[in-house]
Amino acid sequence: MKRFSIILLCVVMVTTAFVAGCAKKEEPLAKKAAMLLSGPANDGGWNQLAYEGLMTLQNEKGFEVALTENVKQADHLQLLRNYANQGYKYIIAHGYEYGDALTTVAEEFPKVTFIQIGGVAHNNKNLNAVLFTSAEAGYITGVLAALMTKTNKIGLVGAVEIPSIKADFEGFKKAVADFNPNARVIEAWTGSWTDIAKGKEAALAQIAQGVDVIMANGDAANHGAAEAVRGTNVLYIGWSRDQKEYAPDNHIVSNVQSVSAILVNLVDKGEAGELKGELHIMGYKEGAQYLSEFGPQVPESVRQRVMQVVQDVIDGKITDFGGGQ
Amino acid sequence: MTEILGVLLSANFAFASIRMASPLLLAAMGGLFSERAGVLSLGLEGMMLSGTLAAFLGSYYSGSPWVGLLAAAAAGGVVALVYAAACVTFRANQVVAAVGLNILAVGATGLAFRGAFGVTHHLHRAPAFQPINVPVLSDLPVVGPILFRHLFPVYLAFLLVPVVIFVLYRTTWGLKLRSAGENPLAAETLGVKVERMRYTGIIISGLLAGMGGSLLSTGFISTFMEEMTAGRGWIAFSAIIFGKWTPIGTFLATMLFGAADALQLRVQALGLAIPYQLLLLFPYLLTLCALVLVGRTQAPAALGTPYERMGGSRK
Amino acid sequence: MTAHEPSAARRSSGRIGPALRGIASSLLTPILAVLAAFMVGSVVIGVLKVNPLLAYGHLLRGAVGNLGQLTTTLVSSIPLIFAGLAVTLAFRASVWNIGAEGQLYMGALLAVWAGTALRLPAGLHLLVALAFGAAGGSLWAAIPGFLNARRGLNEVITTILMNYIAIWFVAYMIHYPLREPGWNPQTSQVLASARLPILIEGTSLHAGIILALAAAAVVHILLTRTGLGFAIRMVGANRQAARYAGVNVAAVTVVTMALSGALAGLAGASEILGTRYRLLEGFSPGWGFDAIAVALVGRTTALGTILGALFFGALRTGANVMQASTGLPVVAVYFIQGLVVLFMIAGSAANFVRKSAERRKEAGTVDRDTGSAAIS
Structure with missing residues (x-):
């Protein structure tokens, strides 16, 4: 037990020293997009589609992207606020369950563009909803x-x-x-x-x-x-x-279904200043x-x-x- | 009502019940060894999940589900070894050790799968076991298609039941194992190495639970997904208690659960206007009701109690 | 029996040490366990080609880095404190409540019903909704308690089964009787009069944290200062002896489970009345199961449970930021969490063995005639 403690104590000191040294400030950036998924990005279905959409924004539209997977309902508010505080221009929440939190946070951060996929929450300002038909x-x-x-x-x-x-x-x-x-x-x-x-x-x-x-x-x-x-x-x-x-x-x-098509479409509109917080219903007609x-x-x-x-x-x-x- | 009766009498339902019970049965038979040796088998879920991934990886890289089966047993065994070290050597609280291990297994399998394949949209499939039609028997009317056209691990699960009965009740080793769970102090005075028996029991539970897990990723299914055991380890654990810690009882409990699940899916397929949420809770409700009817359960007396060897020779 | 002597000597020398030393040593183990887990975790993180120290930096920043993160950690600890207390209380009576998950679902269900369907003045409405939440969990837990006391049914299995039943029953209620018209399968929002007030504007921190801490104090007092608490601990230590001493073991078991369930029900109710305001499927990320780890890591004391809950809350909250900043999957945190629990066991094993040996000597062997899983 004693030896165990001593070893652990060494671990404590080394780790503390390193952790203390690596706190870093986030710089606000213009072309940043963040995404929240309720499940793992490699589920082969719903969440992976969204992940691929995010990757498209990164690779084809030159966005800096961030992803949070397996998001629990209890964490919605804070994660959205977090990304908004860090200067993300687009924040995408992938699922109907984000509706309430998006509505609240979109009010708090009028300059950030929020996008809900799979839900109907929109505010005619900065919160846009997209439904696959x-x-x-x-x-x-x-x-x-x-x-x-x-x-x-x-x-x-x-x-x-x-x-x-x-x-x-x-x-x-x-x-x-x-x-x-x-x-x-x-x-x-x-x-x-x-x-x-x-x-x-x-x-x-x-x-x-x-x-x-x-x-x-x-x-x-x-x-x-x-x-x-x-x-x-x-x-x-x-x-x-x-x-x-x-x-x-x-x-x-x-x-x-192509979340990539949806996101490219919306972000292009957004960059042109045409994204007005509407409910977008996208399907066969839109190529989504x-x-x-x-x-x-x-x-x-x-x-x-x-x-x-x-x-x-x-x-x-x-x-x-x-x-x- | 007649439709449901029709389902209950169909060969397809019986076949499916056996299939759905078998992963539970393998894990629960393993868990019996651990429980009878006096250590709670709450870690079955983590052992199964590890087995599920190991079977997939083993089969994927070697091209043989048999290698996968061995890998699954090994992975379950390794998780069990950690559990045994915590519970027997360190005499840790068994519930907390199991809870920790189950969380760890979710994390470890998720990380390993992603480490191996990343996030790609390609479907990764591994070779899976194919049904073995037992010669002659599989051609029997009614019984043949129900009992004799299964995968190897399914046969293994069912053949284990008599083996476990024999080993637990008809061998000296079985007696020693049970004595470690009933009265370790007395067992020790009679020369039983209680800690060793408990280690062995737990490791057997890991081996079998791992194999039970392999049925999911290289048996009925040929791919892997995070958390795909979906609570089967907990059900296997419940089946042991329900079965009053006897192999026959445990076997019947897993069968009851498998059958209830097979039944609810068939009732869904009938298209009756019953909300599916209520059908999904049916197997659990049925088990609970059956438990109330069966009544009092008697655990091995020393179950869950860490054992300190007489003479307290731990440094 | 000479082999016992050295350890006995060590024990008595330990007793001479001041209480402060006891507290320090009981805190040292968890801290060291956490760091050891992070150490092992860093190997895995390194394999995934992420700098572990950077990852941990983000984890720490995500957990307590600013007011927003700190309050989120607190908010996510609230259900864990309640549910952890539920497990702790039952454990003291040697009753294994694995059913906190189901109980918190039932608590949330009744709370959301009271919060949406009733029309009451503010304040009173909140109290009523909380009471409904507590009652929902309490009734759900009293059933296994009753089945244990009267029919001798092992509470581990009954509570596990009732978890599934509760989760699917609540899903049914959300999809059918309580469903709000519209696109989403969800209940309508709890009225403003029944919501837990937000404590700091612009954050999610709600008054549930005060309730949770108060509940911890109540549990502490209940266990240490009241006759019921004494009876609970007696039943927990030795059912037979408790019976000889005139304790109504069956009644104590049912009451303990009911109280435990009430706490778990409050876990669900506080989440609904404090953050979500409505009920959706899958609202709990498994708090009822994490609670078992929380309670036991907290050595089944009220204070320890609070600390354990804060730690688990911090880990999960920090994990989200860690992933956002490093791309590390959140499952990495489950991995670390599992390691923490296991290292905690390893670290406290020596202590634990010594204490349990002492206890066994004093109380005789633990013997339970109901056949429930006895864990000492």
Whole structure:
């Protein structure tokens, strides 16, 4: 015990000396962007998209960037204030859960531009909200599923019921009702962003019910559903990025979302002084979402019908996506 | 209601129950050795998580899930060794040691995975175990598809149950292990090396929990994600208590939980208008109710109590 | 038994030393443990190609570097203090409350309901909402307490199961009965009359910190100065002996759990009434589990729990800044946190063994007829 203490004491002194010597002041910089993520940046889904968007700002727009991952709800206020105090020009919070904190802090720092992705908080001044049009994307993928199912049973696997996934599912169900009224959509939630095994089991439970097309949305849910369909004839629709590699033989399409496109768009507006604290709804029309390549299973006639729907959505001819955004 | 009954009677449900119970079963069988030796197995979650990552890395770099399985056992064993050192040698409070270790495992696996692969959008997959159809038996009607078309670690989990029963109750070693957990003082006077038994018990728990973890990253699933064990170690720990510290009871408890989880996912698939949040809590509620019916549990008498060797020979 | 003599001699010499020395030595171990953990952590940080000293500099700056950071550390310690006290109190009765997480969820749920649905004058409304929060946690904890006392069910497993049940039940309540109309699945905001006041303008520091410190004082007094506290400690030391001495062990167990749950419920309530003002899914980053480490690192005393909570709060708060400045993932801090706990164990082991041996000699072997996990 005595020796242990002596060793530790040495550690104390050395470390204290070094720590004391390295406190450093932050200099305010013009082109700085900071981002808050509620999960890890390498989740392969929602948060990673945002991370890639931030990297785009760094590499293509020459921003100095900072990132905080795994942000807990209790820390929202202070982190936002922190970045604002450090002279970050753009502060991006990635998720619906940041709404209250953004509203408060945006009032306190009128010169900083705040951006919420996946939420609706905006103040017509310096707080801007961006929503992916999950519902239209759900609708478009739903059309494909409706036309591809042979058993007339389609499965949806979600992670946690957050608004964007919910809206996606509502749009999807609307499309199936519109294009194949005989088909039934069944929905499952795993309640976890990280439990891949449960995502797989949820999909397997659906397959046991006769489902032959599955769309998944939410990190572990995507991984799990893809694992479940691999080696079967069940078709897979991915979300957030082109998920062909998740299940190469089953993948028929993915709804690709580009946070990079959104951020570049908003920051360009911001630099031009045109960002006015609005709610931006971005999707197929704005190029923030698009379909990946179709799988070889999808016949030409079906591709054309789906692409027609995409065009109709872009042209504003279809506007009812089951009530969501 | 008839739909739910249909689910309960389906072969698919039975098959899924076994599958979902097996990681819990492996970890809980391991945990039994630790608990019966008198040391709480609250660290199973951390051991499993370490096993999950190690199995993935082992399989990814070697190309063989078998190497992954060994790596998982080794990783679980190493975590267990640290736990054993804390609880047995340093006689630390077992709950705090386990809590510390579980936090450490989340940090260490997260860092290691990121250190190895960084943040890329490429999907990293490792070779995973493929189902082994037991010759002849897998072709039996009903029973065949339910029992004999599983992955190797799943068979391992179930074959362990009789082995654990035999080892714990029919061997001298098992008697010694249990005596270390029931009455270490008396055991010591009879020549049982209590500290060594406890070390062994904990390390076995780590080996098996690690293997249980491997089922997640190189068994049912072939990739890794931070915190992907999602609390299974806690459930395995609960199953031991529920099973009243017996192998059979523990086995039944893991099966009950696996079946409840498989059932709730199938009820979701029926598309009944029940909010999924209520279905997700169902396995836990069912377990709680079953526990109330089962009643009083009797822990090994010295469970959780650090043991100081007679003669107090620690320096 | 001659081998016992040297250690006995060392013990008695330790007793001669003044109380000051005791305090100093009890603080020395945690401090050294922290530094040792940072030392090992620096190797890992170095491997990730970040200068560890720079990282720690940012960690320190992030935890206490300015008023904003310091107050954030305090704010994030509030639920940890409450939940840590919950674990501490139960532990003193040798009851393992692993269920603080579920209890704080139930506390938050009832508090947010009272704060949004009731119409009361300011002040009174706050008190009522806090009381609802305490009651929510208390009832949720009393169930395992009752099942333990009456049915002999191990509280470790029942509290673990009830955590999951609470978390999903609260998620259901947020998505359905209490959901505010609109895009977000969240409850509406707690009325101004039920909010904990902000203590320093421009920061998030709210009056919950005063309540938390007061709760610590209450727990301290309860345990050391009251008959109930004495009964709790008796039950904790030896159930059989307590029973012979005429203590109603079952009643004490239930009451202890109920009080423990009330504290955990206040952890959730104070967070909702003090910072978030509404309830969203996943509002707790696992305070109920961290609380176990906090309580035990704080040696299950009220004062120690406060210090442990402040330390964990500082670590998590500093970690955010550390990542922003160095790009180091936040999981690095979990790693260090885990190491701190383990080093703390290693460091205090010698002390701990000596004390527990003494206690065992005085009280006889710990013996519990209910079969609950007995940890001494």
